[in-house]
Amino acid sequence: MDIGIIVVTHGNLADALKSTLFSIVGEKKNFESLSIPTNFTLETLCQNLDSIIKKLSTQYIVIFTDILGGSACNASIFLCKNYKNVYIISGVNLYMLIASIHLRENSSLNNIEEYVQKVIEEAKKSICCVNSIFKNKF
Amino acid sequence: MDIGIIVVTHGNLADALKSTLFSIVGEKKNFESLSIPTNFTLETLCQNLDSIIKKLSTQYIVIFTDILGGSACNASIFLCKNYKNVYIISGVNLYMLIASIHLRENSSLNNIEEYVQKVIEEAKKSICCVNSIFKNKF
Numbered sequence: 071m072d073i074g075i076i077v078v079t080h081g082n083l084a085d086a087l088k089s090t091l092f093s094i095v096g097e098k099k100n101f102e103s104l105s106i107p108t109n110f111t112l113e114t115l116c117q118n119l120d121s122i123i124k125k126l127s128t129q130y131i132v133i134f135t136d137i138l139g140g141s142a143c144n145a146s147i148f149l150c151k152n153y154k155n156v157y158i159i160s161g162v163n164l165y166m167l168i169a170s171i172h173l174r175e176n177s178s179l180n181n182i183e184e185y186v187q188k189v190i191e192e193a194k195k196s197i198c199c200v201n202s203i204f205k206n207k208f
Numbered sequence: 209m210d211i212g213i214i215v216v217t218h219g220n221l222a223d224a225l226k227s228t229l230f231s232i233v234g235e236k237k238n239f240e241s242l243s244i245p246t247n248f249t250l251e252t253l254c255q256n257l258d259s260i261i262k263k264l265s266t267q268y269i270v271i272f273t274d275i276l277g278g279s280a281c282n283a284s285i286f287l288c289k290n291y292k293n294v295y296i297i298s299g300v301n302l303y304m305l306i307a308s309i310h311l312r313e314n315s316s317l318n319n320i321e322e323y324v325q326k327v328i329e330e331a332k333k334s335i336c337c338v339n340s341i342f343k344n345k346f
Contacts, residue, residue: 086219090274093219093246138338158339159336161303196299197331199295199296200281
């Protein structure tokens with residue numbers, strides 16, 4: 071599927087997620103990050119995010135944000151009203167982004183809604199108590 | 209509960225998570241980050257992580273790692289063999305850390321296992337398709 075990805079978060083987390091992801095899976099096209107500085111205004115944030123959305127000429131866009139209800143998420147929700155093809159996922163972690171790339175490149179999913187649900191499913195599966203998996207080894 | 213927290217990840221993600229977290233909840237004691245450079249060796253990583261574990265004189269330690277099966281996670285598993293009070297959670301995201309602080313300071317949980325499970329539960333809940341929540345607004 072032709073999906074552009076944007077990671078937008080508080081602080082420098084978005085840039086760190088992108089650089090760490092690229093160190094694992096290699097550099098990817100149509101993948102942008104937007105880290106929000108502490109002295110931001112919601113207006114500037116919306117403008118910057120809108121510029122990135124416009125720059126990506128993909129059929130769909132998925133925005134990955136840090137916290138539901140946080141500034142990054144709220145700006146994304148605000149902008150979504152202007153676009154029919156933008157989806158937002160909260161709670162971004164590294165594995166969610168690895169899955170987003172893998173599924174974008176390799177899956178036979180039929181539509182964007184299936185893609186979003188599969189990315190969420192994979193990200194939730196990545197969260198676990200490691201001790202309980204390896205308890206026989208302790 | 210008397211819990212020390214360590215975030216350990218590939219790249220500079222751990223430091224970014226810590227600084228972004230502190231910009232939201234304020235600086236916290238007994239909270240350390242360890243970002244793994246690209247040219248690390250597993251031996252050095254284990255030594256650095258072991259030093260942080262020894263420095264934290266808390267009753268329990270919870271290590272938050274990025275990817276199950278990644279270097280950060282594997283070093284944590286290796287070191288766990290030497291400690292009875294260390295727990296590892298994979299799939300770290302920002303909300304997981306916010307929950308870890310909130311539950312450490314405010315909860316009436318009875319034991320460390322309940323704490324770990326509650327943090328995991330909260331982190332999983334933070335992952336969602338935002339569009340579906342606000343679908344009436346689109």
